[in-house]
Amino acid sequence: MPKPLHVSLIAIPDASISTLHGLYDVLNSFRMLKGADSSLPETPPFTVEIVAQTTEPIRLASGLPVQPHRGIAGIHATDIVIVPSVVLNPDWRVGRYPGLVDWLQQVHERGATLCSACSGAFLIAETGLLDGRSTTLHWSYAPDFHKLYPNVPICPEKTLVVAGERGQFVSSGASMSWHDLALYLVARHVGPTTAQTVARFFALQWHRDGLGPYMLFEGRRDHGDAAILEAQDWLAKHFSVADPVDEMIRRSGLAERTFNRRFSNATSHAPLAYVQQLRIEDAKRRLERTNDSVEEIGWRVGYEDPAFFRRLFKRLTGVTPGHYRRQFQIPDFATSDTRPDRT
Numbered sequence: 001m002p003k004p005l006h007v008s009l010i011a012i013p014d015a016s017i018s019t020l021h022g023l024y025d026v027l028n029s030f031r032m033l034k035g036a037d038s039s040l041p042e043t044p045p046f047t048v049e050i051v052a053q054t055t056e057p058i059r060l061a062s063g064l065p066v067q068p069h070r071g072i073a074g075i076h077a078t079d080i081v082i083v084p085s086v087v088l089n090p091d092w093r094v095g096r097y098p099g100l101v102d103w104l105q106q107v108h109e110r111g112a113t114l115c116s117a118c119s120g121a122f123l124i125a126e127t128g129l130l131d132g133r134s135t136t137l138h139w140s141y142a143p144d145f146h147k148l149y150p151n152v153p154i155c156p157e158k159t160l161v162v163a164g165e166r167g168q169f170v171s172s173g174a175s176m177s178w179h180d181l182a183l184y185l186v187a188r189h190v191g192p193t194t195a196q197t198v199a200r201f202f203a204l205q206w207h208r209d210g211l212g213p214y215m216l217f218e219g220r221r222d223h224g225d226a227a228i229l230e231a232q233d234w235l236a237k238h239f240s241v242a243d244p245v246d247e248m249i250r251r252s253g254l255a256e257r258t259f260n261r262r263f264s265n266a267t268s269h270a271p272l273a274y275v276q277q278l279r280i281e282d283a284k285r286r287l288e289r290t291n292d293s294v295e296e297i298g299w300r301v302g303y304e305d306p307a308f309f310r311r312l313f314k315r316l317t318g319v320t321p322g323h324y325r326r327q328f329q330i331p332d333f334a335t336s337d338t339r340p341d342r343t
Contacts, residue, residue, distance in 0.1 A: 002045075004043065004044055004045055004046055004047045005045060005046050005047070005079040005080060005189055006046075006047050006049070006077075006078045006079045006080070007027055007046050007047065007048045007049070007078070007079065007080045007081075007082065007185075008049055008051045008072075008075060008078040008080070008081045008082070008107075008112075009023060009024055009048060009049065009050045009051065009082050009084065010050075010051060010052065010081065010082065010083045010084070010100065010120075010123070011050050011051070011052045011058050011060070011066050011068055011084075012052065012053075012058070012086065012097060012100070012123070013058055013059060013060060013061065014060075014061055014086035014087055014088075014089070014092075015060050015061060015084045015085070015086055015087075015120075016060070016061060016062070016084055016085045016086065016087060017060045017061075017062050017064050017066065019084035019085040019117050019118070019120075019178050020050070020060070020066065020084040021066075022178060022179075022182075023082055023084060023117065023178055023181070023182055024048055024050065026179075026182040026186075026198065026202060026204075027046045027048045027182060027185065027186070028044075028046065028048040029198065029201070029202075030044035030045065030046070031044055033197065033198070033201055037194075037197040039191070039193040039194055039197055040194060040197060041190060041194070045186075045189060045190045046080075046189075049069040049070055050066060050067075050068050050069050051068055051069065051070050051071070051072055051075060052068035052071060052072070053071060053072060053097070053099050053100060054068070054071045055067075055068050055069075055070065055071045056068075061086070061087035061089070072099065072100065072103045075103075075107070076106075076107075076110075077107060077110045077111075077112070078107050078112050079111075079112060079113065080112065080113045080115060080185065081104065081107060081108075081112050081113070081114050081115065082115040082116070082117065082120070082181070083114075083115070083116045083117070083120030083121075083123045083124055084117045084120050084178070085117045085118035085119050085120055085138075085175070085178065086119045086120055086122065086123070087119075088119060088122075088141065088144065091144060092119075092122040092144065092145075092148065094126060094148060095126075097123065097126075100123065101123070101126045101127050104123075104124060104127050104129075105127050105129065108127070108129060108168065111168075112168075113167070113168050113169070113170060114127075114129065114168065114169055114170075115169075115170040115171065115172075115181060115185070116135070116137070116170075116171045116172070117171075117172050117177075117178040117181055118137050118138050118141075118172065118173065118174060118175060118177070118178070119137050119138060119141050120137075120171075121135050121136075121137045121145065121152075121171050122137075122141075122145065122148070124169070124171075125145070125148070125149040125152055129169070130149065130152045130163075130169060131149075131151040131152060132151060132152075132153075133152065133153070133163040133164060133169055134152075134153040134154070134155050134161050134163050135152055135153070135154060135155070135161055135163065135169070135171040136154065136155045136156055136157075136158045136159070136160070136161045136171045136172065136173040136211075137154070137156060137171065137173060137174070138156065138173065138174040138175060139156035139157070139173075139174065139211070139215045139216075142154050142156045156173060156174070156211065156215065157173075157210050157211050157212045157215060157318070158173060158210055158211065159172065159173050159177045159180050159206075159207040159208075159210055159211055160172050160173070160177070160180050160181065160184055161173075162184075167188075170184065170185075172184075173207075173211045174211050174214060177207055177211065179204045179205065179206075179207075180206055180207055182198075182204070183195045183198065183199055183204060183206065186198050209318050209319050209323070209327075210318050212316070212317050212318035212319075213284075213317045213318060213319050213324055213327065213328070216281065217277040217278065217280075217281045219232055219267050219269070219274060219277070219278075220266070220267050220268060223265075223266035223267065224266075225262055225265075225266045227252050227253075227254065227259075227262065228252075228262055228263050228266040228267065229266075230251075230252070231248045231251065231252055231259075231263065232267070232274075234248065234251060235248060235274070235275065235278065236278070239275055239278040239279055239282070239301070239302065240279065240282075240300065240301050240302040241302070242302075244275050244302075245271045245272055245275060248263075248271065249271075259271070275302075276312060276316065277316065279301040279302050279303070280301070280312065280313055280316045280317065282300075282301050283297050283298065283301045283309075283313060283321070284317070284324060284328075286300065286301070287321055287324050287325040287328070287329065288325070288328045288329050288330075289329075294306065294309070294310065294321045294322065295309075297309075297321070298310070298321075309321075
């Protein structure tokens with residue numbers, strides 16, 4: 001009978017309690033699930049502990065306390081380490097947890113798999129072990145992460161990234177994609193059938209379409225180019241007009257090549273690509289909040305050819321307009337006017 005894998009869930013004051021406790025509950029659920037399915041192992045495959053720099057109670061980012069099971073000084077080897085998502089308030093402060101960084105390096109050298117849920121990647125990146133290896137985290141944290149760790153490729157559109165020659169670095173993306181991390185670890189170490197059983201029990205779903213549909217496009221505006229910023233302000237209100245790029249160039253008074261170069265340098269997007277992002281972002285809101293047809297929405301954001309609009313939407317979001325609407329439109333039962341009977 002294989003020995004259970006030791007999982008160390010790291011608790012730090014920046015941590016999100018929902019991710020920390022969610023991962024703990026799912027990975028530690030096998031005793032509770034015993035008998036629910038014949039595919040489940042007789043012995044729990046994981047021994048899960050919440051660990052910290054000391055055994056003193058820690059008040060997490062939400063203000064709620066957590067009691068670590070052990071301090072890292074007493075853990076010389078572990079199989080899996082998971083850093084839960086952290087709340088940046090307002091920024092990640094490098095060098096705040098030198099003891100944890102050293103410990104992560106040591107247990108990794110002894111074979112531990114290092115995992116991060118969303119912004120937990122900030123702590124693992126401090127070890128330098130992620131340099132040259134891809135990772136994912138919430139897209140809103142990506143600019144700050146890149147400034148601190150420019151040698152770590154970021155893939156915020158991906159739900160899960162497994163990196164390293166033996167898959168020893170695993171990261172999950174935005175917020176609730178910690179579900180995918182938990183299910184991946186179960187599938188990897190126990191088996192896909194068991195992962196399906198766990199997913200059914202907790203009603204967890206894989207984010208199979210990636211995180212592209214969730215991402216919001218916000219054009220960069222801190223570039224300091226006044227002419228391009230003025231063009232962006234105009235475009236924010238007029239992206240649906242015919243030939244918006246030509247109109248921006250005309251309004252700027254710049255030569256076409258000069259405008260295109262400055263716009264791309266300032267925003268990291270070519271003018272046409274920027275227009276497409278704005279149009280698709282508006283289309284997403286219309287799909288969420290209206291019952292207008294896909295053809296009508298495509299026309300309203302600037303596309304007369306419905307087939308082209310559908311192709312572009314899928315290329316930029318990873319899903320079709322119809323799939324997006326089914327996934328993100330508020331269901332009827334949540335908008336019903338029915339009130340509970342208080343008589």
